[in-house]
Amino acid sequence: MRDHTADQDELERIWATGPGIGRLAAVNHHVIGLRFILTSLAFFAIGGLLAMLLRVQLATPDSAFLPPGRYAQVFTVHGTVMMFLFAIPLLEGLAMVLLPKMLGARDLAFPRLSAFGYWCYLFGGLILLTAMGMGLAPDAGWFLYPPLSSSAFSPGIGSDLWLLGITFVEISAIAAAVELTVSVLLLRAPGMRLMDMPVMVWTMLVVGAMMLLGFPPLIVASTLLEAERTLGVPFFDPARGGDPLLWQHLFWSFGHPEVYVMFLPAAAVISTIVPVFARRPLVAHRWVIGAILSVAGLSFLLWGHHMFTAGIHHGTVGLFSAASLLVAIPTGVQVFAWIATLARANGRPKGDRLPVPMLWVLGFFFTFTAGGLTGVMLAVVPFDLQAHDTHFVVAHMHYVLLGGFVFPMVAALYHWLPLATGRRPEGWLSRAAFWLTFLGMNATFGVMHLTGLLGMPRRVASYAADAGWTWPNLVSSAGSFVMAAGFAAVFIDLLLSTRFAHRSPPDPWRGATLEWATPTLPPAPYLFDAIPAVKGRADALHPRRIAEQTARGDGYLSLPRNGWMETMGVHPVTAEPEQVILLPARSFRPLWSALVLAATVMAVLAKSYTLAAALAVLAVAILASWPPHPATSRDHGSIGAGQGTHLPPHTEHPRSPLVYGLRTAIAADAAALASLVFACLYLTAFAPNWDAAPLPQIPTGLQLVTAGSLIGAVVTADKALRRGRKAMIDILGAFTWNLAVLLTPIAMMQTIEGATTHAAPATHFALYLWLCIHGGIGSIIGAIAIARRLQGRISDARRTDMRLLSTWNRWQAVTGIVVLAFPHASLAIAG
């Protein structure tokens, strides 16, 4: 027998987050995830207070409580805060806290990236809030339609704040998406095959992919609009060859997947809590996974249902309508899988009260079904043409978002609170809080359907006493205060329970997933004394038995070594153990990187563009300086991983998480490129004043040099990858080619005239700038590879840096070809 307690102490020492100021260097998923959750709840409270201001204003006709300008700021910031600073970060936080535990890993694949994402989110949110405090908030509605949000009609910095702040938060979301996707693919417990993953884990994989593909359109749209506002480069101004409808297409092709990015994790919470309550695995596990995949696919095809009144083509409207209606089927499958699971319950002790999380789940069944049904009604075009932009839509979306997202999230907070606090809240206040919220919510938004059908448009600051909208508005306002009291009670209940609730034994709900397989609550920072191997469905396990096993050291990686933070890496499909993944230690760099980026954003807001450029360079330098793992300094060969296996560390494995991380980021980049090319082609084909477009003529020689550099970079980077340790010359070559890809587009941009007078040169300008940025990223990856080679961090076994260079350059060649082909395509369309 070995002395296991000494090992546990050593693990504790290796994985702990430092005290005092060291907390700011934390990278642990549990700590960062909780920070995400707590911050998002603070934003929820702020968004809720704003909503109460709106309800006070609307409680009586002709109210003078908020002047119209202030009212516009409040409804814009309410929507923005709830969507971007509450909902998405909350589910990211929940995913971060839960995912490693459910996967049987000790942390996520890129802990520093999680920390960086958190700081970006926090600073982006604070910038927006400070501005609102100063009365400078955006006021064009949370979807910021131009031209109302353009500089002509919103000359202040309100729209800039929205565009930059939200882009900052979106970067954080993309970081989280890379993190979640790669972690699910590589960091699962050995033996957990894809089809055995619990629904929650499947959902996180799907949602990660949806964020990677769905969020870039908004980043592209925001960047283009901000460029139009600050630099005068037109994309949305119809007088200069732009089109306001382009914003709507880009915004909603983000906005609709986003709704399901929120709903799917909420549904996964239901799919997790219902089986725990019913004491049996989820019925029709595979049907539910199929439903999740179908919803994810459909969600990318129905953005147009926000635009039925925009005058888009009749046939297109029909397709969007049909796609929207079809969502009812996979959603119905999920709802009835939950009902069937409940109906098959393996009993519960007589006289036991319904657990609090189940109370919220039942509240979800009612409110979400109601929201889903009004959604089906709105998907019917003739009905939508009446109800669009009225309070009916406001009621619908609050039913979906509160019923379909917030209620399950509250259930999740109650269900998983023992993981965070080691205590289990269960008192009269928990129940009172539910009933107040549930009744208040239905009073507020139930009657609001009627307000909408009576013809009250959304976003009006006041209405006449004789419009017939007085009493339903008063009911909504009264209901909203009951609901607010309910949420306040939830907050107080959760807060009190961190101190006063009963200590929870391990696995308090008798769950069946790995997050409960820890011997103590809250779990140790390294989670598992040994990483368990699992067999069969990972939502039908015996956590207590596994906890006993792993506490004995029965499992993988139970012996600490070299002060390394280790977790298992498996084959993405078969889940065979393949590599030992070494995770980075705590670091202040994520904080510094985000701080400098925040300073960059503020410099842009202050219109000091030189300072902004300098800060941006500094931010990139800090990001590039995140230190590599100490294990990259030499070859280790196969090292013992427990259970008699010997595996290479990830630094010596071709499927390094870094390579997967880059590929995943490239998926997001591809979505961004697709959005940008869509924007350019859309304007070419449909913009109202395109005819007089002066198309720029790029010299053929310049185009050929660029094409040559793209190919040169691919060839040399591939050669570098093949030659391993002896690759210095090839790395230098690849670096040089990448520099050429950085520089030639600059020469191209200089040949473009009139980028501020017409969208045609502006689109070309944007595409060459895109290529230039990519050459810049390639150059940085090349420079890092050179540095690593000089530091002796590259060998025949340690080729990760060349793999990254090669992967990037292949993708860069694809984007380059698209960019170079665009002028010819646009000529063909315009001609």
Add this chain to the structure above:
Amino acid sequence: MLGGGIAVLLAVTALALVATFRPALLRRVPDRAFLVAGGIALPLAAVVALTAGATVTGGAMHRFSPHEAPLRIEATARQWEWRFRYTDHPRIAATPGILRLPAATDIEITTLSEDVIHSFWVPQLGGKVDATPGHRTTMWLRTGTPGFHEGLCAEYCGIGHPGMPFMVEVMPPETFARWLESQP
């Protein structure tokens, strides 16, 4: 549609409550029955019915009687006012805030905007259509009996958004024709 929606809502909620509190009542229903009947058949039937209904109604809204030429109106929006012109009577000056229409007639409304996006909506006459700068968007509606209707802007267009209502006066066709004649 509303009645069907409420019925489904009550049925699903009742089923969830029964499954939670009295699972024994549902013990004999096989898993597949839940999924196929509730998860697929029920929503599919609703989708088919709604699509069929929407196609009929939507087709009707798209154009009423193809034989009769509609009265063509140009509705121009700006912050914060609507002005209406009769496309086929260009000599008549634009009327701000009031739109006079003959009763029982097909009307073709083309919207334009001089600044930001607005949306034309007369709740009692039919759906709405956006007025987007740079675009001419068209919708059709049919007037009923003579009377007054209120119209408004449905798309948020700045702080004056609630302040751009307009009046639609539907007149007997002969009165309308006389009014048209009397215009300078």
